[in-house]
Amino acid sequence: xxxxxSRTFMASKGKKEDDHMVVQVGLRDANFPKDESGRVYHVGVxxxxxxxxxxxxxxxxxxxxxxxxxxxFPDKVNTLSHYRGYVVHTGRFHGVPxxxxxxxxxxxxxxxxxxxxxxxxxxxxVMVRYGTCGCLRDDVDIGSVVVQSKxxxxxxxxxxxxxxETREPYLMSQPICAHEDxxxxxxxxxxxxxxxxxxxxxxDVTADSFYGSQGRCDxxxxxRNDTLLDDILAKYPDTITLEMENFTLFHLASCCRLxxxxxxxxxxxxxxxxxxxxxxxxxxxxxxxxxxxxxxGVTKFPLEESQLMHGPTCVWEQWVHLCVCVCACVFTxxxxxxxxxxxxxxxSRLPRFRHTDDRFDPPSQPRIAARxxxxxxxxxxxxxxxxxxxxxxxx
Numbered sequence: 001x002x003x004x005x006s007r008t009f010m011a012s013k014g015k016k017e018d019d020h021m022v023v024q025v026g027l028r029d030a031n032f033p034k035d036e037s038g039r040v041y042h043v044g045v046x047x048x049x050x051x052x053x054x055x056x057x058x059x060x061x062x063x064x065x066x067x068x069x070x071x072x073f074p075d076k077v078n079t080l081s082h083y084r085g086y087v088v089h090t091g092r093f094h095g096v097p098x099x100x101x102x103x104x105x106x107x108x109x110x111x112x113x114x115x116x117x118x119x120x121x122x123x124x125x126v127m128v129r130y131g132t133c134g135c136l137r138d139d140v141d142i143g144s145v146v147v148q149s150k151x152x153x154x155x156x157x158x159x160x161x162x163x164x165e166t167r168e169p170y171l172m173s174q175p176i177c178a179h180e181d182x183x184x185x186x187x188x189x190x191x192x193x194x195x196x197x198x199x200x201x202x203x204d205v206t207a208d209s210f211y212g213s214q215g216r217c218d219x220x221x222x223x224r225n226d227t228l229l230d231d232i233l234a235k236y237p238d239t240i241t242l243e244m245e246n247f248t249l250f251h252l253a254s255c256c257r258l259x260x261x262x263x264x265x266x267x268x269x270x271x272x273x274x275x276x277x278x279x280x281x282x283x284x285x286x287x288x289x290x291x292x293x294x295x296x297g298v299t300k301f302p303l304e305e306s307q308l309m310h311g312p313t314c315v316w317e318q319w320v321h322l323c324v325c326v327c328a329c330v331f332t333x334x335x336x337x338x339x340x341x342x343x344x345x346x347x348s349r350l351p352r353f354r355h356t357d358d359r360f361d362p363p364s365q366p367r368i369a370a371r372x373x374x375x376x377x378x379x380x381x382x383x384x385x386x387x388x389x390x391x392x393x394x395x
Contacts, residue, residue, distance in 0.1 A: 040116035044082035051097035063102035066291035078315035096299040124259035133266035148204035186297035193293035202240035206247030
């Protein structure tokens with residue numbers, strides 16, 4: 001819908017590039033860059049464009065499929081994209097404000113997304129990642145969905161190539177846990193949607209790359225990772241999945257100075273032992289059915305309503321404000337054409353707009369006095385004075 005879509009232009013090219021593309025003008029503050037309107041540098045959002053509840057995914061098609069589950073899609077869903085690859089869909093799910101963010105792949109992109117989203121969201125932040133992953137366990141099939149209740153990080157140790165005597169080409173962190181209650185709620189919703197046999201729970205490995213740090217053999221590079229998967233299982237026997245983002249999410253949530261609740265779940269796309277790979281049709285079905293379950297979990301997680309973002313600057317409330325104002329204007333205009341003796345009790349009790357001009361007092365004067373009737377040939381135009389938008393639209 002034109003009302004909620006961000007329609008901007010690529011300043012550098014001087015032409016329209018995309019209906020939802022964000023363009024920043026006048027960047028400032030090299031420490032944490034924002035533009036003149038408060039949009040952050042990479043994700044391209046400003047306060048009011050991301051809800052307190054967020055589901056993050058890697059791919060933009062998955063984000064689009066999940067966004068289709070939101071109320072009133074696409075007309076009542078605000079979509080913003082940035083040339084750096086981030087896409088943000090914000091709307092309501094069963095009436096609860098929520099954002100779905102495609103963050104791309106890897107530790108770097110998810111770190112940027114989390115920090116910039118946290119900077120524009122006031123109050124508590126709930127974030128669940130719903131991604132894809134590889135599996136190290138033979139007893140977990142492709143097409144399973146694993147709730148990743150804790151994660152470790154595996155990093156390539158470049159010093160080992162300079163000093164081979166260290167014999168430690170990859171570094172493993174200690175585990176860090178997701179938020180327990182949020183993980184439990186997401187797991188319950190996934191089980192309800194997909195069946196108990198489809199949903200597993202266990203430890204996740206977040207690697208700093210897709211190839212070397214996940215034990216994939218590449219004949220073109222010396223990666224020294226022949227035993228990496230076995231080394232991981234030897235140190236952490238409860239490991240189930242491999243991916244590239246969750247540890248960063250859990251870690252940043254744990255060290256955030258503001259309330260931040262994080263959890264993760266992943267579709268098992270590849271079985272690393274058997275080399276089996278999930279078919280596209282099943283993947284897309286799990287993206288929709290599992291994505292809807294994750295949205296259920298995120299919106300059911302309890303937050304104090306008074307601490308959440310509200311107001312007409314929030315994109316998920318603009319449609320509500322517009323509908324209220326349009327309905328009030330229609331009823332007000334209709335009642336003005338009725339003589340006082342013809343007005344029904346219902347119309348006489350309709351709320352009136354609060355006006356900023358002291359010359360008019362709607363409760364004591366006829367509403368016809370608060371406008372000017374202008375004749376333009378055979379066309380009649382009705383001009384209304386400016387409304388006070390700082391107060392509730394109706395009084």
